[in-house]
Amino acid sequence: MADTIHLSRRNFIVATGATGLTIGILSACSQPTGDTEADAPDYSDLPPNPEVNAWVHIDHDDTVTVRIARSEMGQGTLTGLAQLVADELDCDxxxxxxxxxxxxENLARERVWRDFSTGGSQGIRGSQDYVREGAAAAKAMLIEAAANEWGVPASECTSENSIITHGPSGQTTTYGKVANAAAQLAPPLEVTVKDPSEWKIIGQPKPRLDTAEKLTGKQVYGADIQLDGMLSASIKQAPKIGATLASFDAAAVEGMPGVQKVVSVRNPFGEGNNAVAVIADTWWQAHKALQALPVEWQGGVDFSTAEFEAELDDGLTAEEAFVGNGGGDVAGAFANAAQVVEATYNMPFQNHACMEPMNTTALYTEDRCEIWCPTQNGEAALAAVSEASGLPIEQCEVYKIHLGGGFGRRGAPDYVQQAVMLAMEMPGTPIKLLWSREEDMIHGFFHPTTKGRVRGALDADGNLTGLHLRISGQSILAALIPQALQDGVDYATFQGLLPSGVDPRLEDQTLKYSFDNFLVDHAMRNPPVRPGFWRGVNLNQNAIYLECFMDELAYAAGRDPLEFRLAHLQDSPEAAAVLQAVADRSGWGSDDGKARGLCVMYGFGAYVAACAEVTVSDAGELKIDRIVAATDPGHAVNPQQIEAQVEGSFVYGLSAMLYGEITFEGGEVQEQNFDTFNSMRIAAMPEVETIIMPSGGFWGGVGEPTIAVAAPAVLNAIYSATGKRVRNLPIKDQNLRDA
Amino acid sequence: MATLKINGETVTVEVEDDTPLLWVIREQVGLTGTKYGCGIAQCGTCTIHINGSPVRSCVYPVGALTGDEEITTIEGLSEDASHPVQQAWAELDIPQCGYCQPGMIMAVSGMLNDTPNPTDEDIDAQITNICRCGTLARVRKGIKLAVEKS
Incomplete structure (x- = not known):
């Protein structure tokens, strides 16, 4: 059919790369939003303009192509980064x-675009300085080129909306006309970026640049890649942790329709083969044959989440634990307490469950290996291609495709290496590896399981005089990046609870409450399950431990949970402000009979708060009626996209709270599809009102912090409705009236 | 072998009878707007219309078609993204990653074919697609805006 996406590799490059001729860049991510003028001049006989600099290319017709190093996975960074550039550039x-x-290309150009990694809510805040400076440099070069042409000082020229004007003479020209000359100039030695008061595009609720193609089916995801002569593969990895492939009977399926090859696949992270794949003409043929393939596995670990609970419980009271934060005299506070409150909370494993299952298309030849890949970390993917193929990295390439969800899962290169290994079985033939949903569920990098035991000391007046928060459970860094541990301590475990002024890399994850006598510590208990960075990461469970417990303390002290929290936020006016904002908007403290719950956190450099309103029926059924959320990310680049991220955070965070749980029995994941690992549907989705209150002066994250406040606010509201505390997640099978 | 009427065109494909319609659409017909999400009719990313009604194509064997059915995919919903649901989705800037949105749009437009003025209860009952990015709040607003535009 006419609309079929069927492009050869070269065509893919030519068809999508606006500046492919210049430097071989490709993967256009969005089209201009403006109308095409019917009588637009024809520039087709002019040679294409070179880039002005690494960040900006401008066509003769003034089309500005902004280079985006970070991956777009739904979070809107693509549009936000383009806003930064466009504003600094003064373009249309x-x-x-x-x-x-x-x-x-980044490697060949000595990492001119720096970091491609997209995670930690860093997309904008982690690159805004050099991205804006790059755009400011491009603007200076464009103005200088125009000034040179006119023989006037650049200082007499101004820029606006892609037009350069020489004030004294009134002459004008456009960016497209001087882009070639600008490209020949030396970049300025110094540039000054705009003061926020001068921003015209930053801060505006611009529509996303990538929406149009997402409404028509034209947006190409990794799973949709189609190359000339391409074959498709479905893979089955050892269902049991640590098991390897013993044998398979390829002959049993080789005669099935479309089947080309049945191959064993090496474990990207360990010894031996741990998977088998069928390569066929179509993915469905490959998958059907794979289901019919007799396979034997061997070895593996008999891990059970139910049994692992005993280890977590042991960690809750163990003598030895890593200290993350603390001060004062905790023991003394408890010894002198009028009342001691204690609670233990339990958090299960979670799967990321991106809507688009893991996939990569790879083409291997003797001297080159290329992949088409939805990845959160293009450079790590490139390294994985080199490692798996055995080719020097200069002979490898990664073509990034928009992600059908990432949430932290697509930073890992396991599926990349597998695709390369499959392509090496058939040199010269592109192979698309697409995981089934079941593979995606079973072979995740799971949000770790932890328990939290929190004890609080109250004096006779209901003041909090001592607090001990013990985390027991898995360290992500110990499994994935052990070199990041410091004397064995995984400080990232303490996200949202850390002291200020100690580690600048974790300054965006600090505790904003002030406590006199307190201790936050971690008893590391690592199961043999591979953990991962799941949207919000450790902030999620720490928010439950801290903020559900602050609620418990407030009620135990007979104090208002808002007032109780504010009493400890005297040193963080920003945190107090977002909390007060949700309280005010939601009607906190009014006598309208609604059950409300609060939560406030600081994480990923942003202050966030939520107030949830819930109804619990006599039968124990939960309805989340309304959420009011506030966020102070410092600078708000695109308010309507921040709103979208905040709304979406409640879907992700509350899906986990309501249904999300990965369990193991006999070393095997029990929840293998959305029938048992459910996700929120529209019927359960509350109305969300978002208050964006940028206080300026800093750059905070957006995509993740609000996840953390979703569950605690709702859990605290459930208590307000029922008088019962839910401390084990997920809620799914619990009767909230019997909790 | 199967003959399908899809987006107004008749197409004949060489395929096993038990192949899910989703994969016929994606791999034989070559229309990749319809997505694979779960394969068990849970998530709704594969939603298409058969005779105007929403169907989860991942569990619909192509052999169950008679050849007379009018199949519509996201590519055939409108020529130029002008369907009221697409217009509403653009106006509210609903998609995030966008992977589930073809299915979401087809589920909503299919519902509106039968239920042009859905109540919130109708929406709750009939729109059960999963969106992990979490566009659900805007989807409800989008449905109401699409009704206004219809």
Missing amino acids: WDKVTTEYPTPG
Whole structure:
């Protein structure tokens, strides 16, 4: 059919790379939003303009192509980063388009685009300085080129909306006309970026640049890649942790329709083969044959989440634990307490469950290996291609494709290495590896399981005089990045609970409450399950431990939970402000009979708060009626996209609270699809009102922090409705009236 | 072998009878707007219309078609994204990663074919698609805006 996406590799490059001729960049990410003028001049006989600099290319017709190093996975960074560039460049927003530079190009150009890794809510805040400076440099070069042409000082020229004006003479020209000359100039030695008061595009609720193609089915995801002569593969990995492939009977399926090859696949992270794949003409044929393939596995670990609870419980009271934060005299506070409150909370494993299952398309030849890949970390993917193929990294390339969800899962390169290994079985033939949903569920990098035991000392007046928060459970860094441990301590475990002024890398994850006598510590208990960075990461469970317990303390002290929290936020006016904002908007303290719960946290450099309103029926059924959320990310680049991220955070965070749980029996994941690992549907989705209150002066994250306040606010509201505390998640099978 | 009427065109494909319609649409017909999400009719990313009604194509064997059915995919919903649901989705900037949105749009437009003025209860009962990015709040607003535009 006419609309079929069927492009050869070269066509893919030519068809999508606006500046492919210049530097081989490809993967256009969005089209200009402005109308095409019917009588637009024809520039087709002019040679294409070179880039002005690494960040900006401008066509003769003034189309500005912004290079975006970070991956777009739904979080809107693509549009936000383009806003940063467009604002600093003074260009016409309606003529802005975007493209991904390739990781290979970044390597060849000495990492001119720096970090491609997209996680930790860092997309904008982690690159805004050099991205804006890059755009400011491009603008200076464009102005200088115009000034040179006119023989006037650049200081007499101004820029606005892609037009340069020489004030004294009134002459004007456009960016497109001087882009070639600008590209020949030396970049300025110094640039000054705009003061926030001068921003015209930053801070505006611009529509996303990538929406149009997402409404028509034209957006190509990794799973949709189609190359000439391509074959498709379905893979089955050892269902049991640590098991390896013993044998399989390829002959049993080789005669099935479309089947080309049945191959064993090496474990990307360990010894031996741990998977088998069928390569066929179509994915469905490959998958059907794989289901019919007789396979034997051997070895593995008999891990059970139910049994592991005993280890977590042991950690809750163990003598030895790593200290994350603390001060004062905790023992003394408890010895002198009028009342001691204690609670233990339990958090299960979670799967990321991106809507688009893991996939990569790879093409291997003797001297080159290329992949088409939805990845959160293009450079790590490039390294994985080199490692798996055995080719020097300069002979490898990664073409990034928009992600059908990431949430932290697509930073890992396991599926990349597998695709390369499959492609090496058939040199010269592109192979698309697409995991089934079951593979995606079973072979996740799971949000770790932890328990939290919190004890609080109250004096006779209901003041909090001592607090001990013990985390027991898995360290992500110990499993994935052991070199990041400091004397064995995983400080990331303490996200949201850390002291200020100790580690600048974790300054965006600090505790904003002030406590006199307190201790936060971690008894590391690592199961043989591979953990991962799951949207919000450790902030999620720490918010439950801290903020559900602050609620418990407030009620035990007979104090208002808002007032109780504010009493400990005297040193953080920003945190107090977001909390007060949700309280005010929600009607906290009114006598309207609604059951409400609060939560406030600081994480990923942003202050966030939520107030939830719930109804619990006599039969124990929960309805989340309304959420009021506030966020102070410092600077708000695109308020309507921040709103979208905040709304979405409640879907992700509350899906986990309501249903999300990965359990193991006999070393095997029990929840293998959405029938047993459910996700929130629209019927359960509350109305969300978002208050964006940027206080300026800092750059905070957006995509993750609000996840953490979702569950605690609702759990605290459930208590307000029922008088019962839910401390074990998920809620799914619990009767809230019997909790 | 199967003959399908899809987006107004008749297509004949060489395929096993038990192949899910989703994979016929994606791999034989070559229309990749319809997505694979779960394969067990849970998530709704594969939603298409058969004779105007929403169907989860991942569990619909192509052999169950008679050849007379009018199949519509996201690519055939409108020529130029002008369907009221697409217009509403653009106006509210609903998609995030967008992977589930073709299925979401087809589920909503299919519902509106039968229920042009859905109540919130109708929406709760009939729109059960999963969106992990979490566009659900805007989806409800989008449905109401699409009704206004219809």
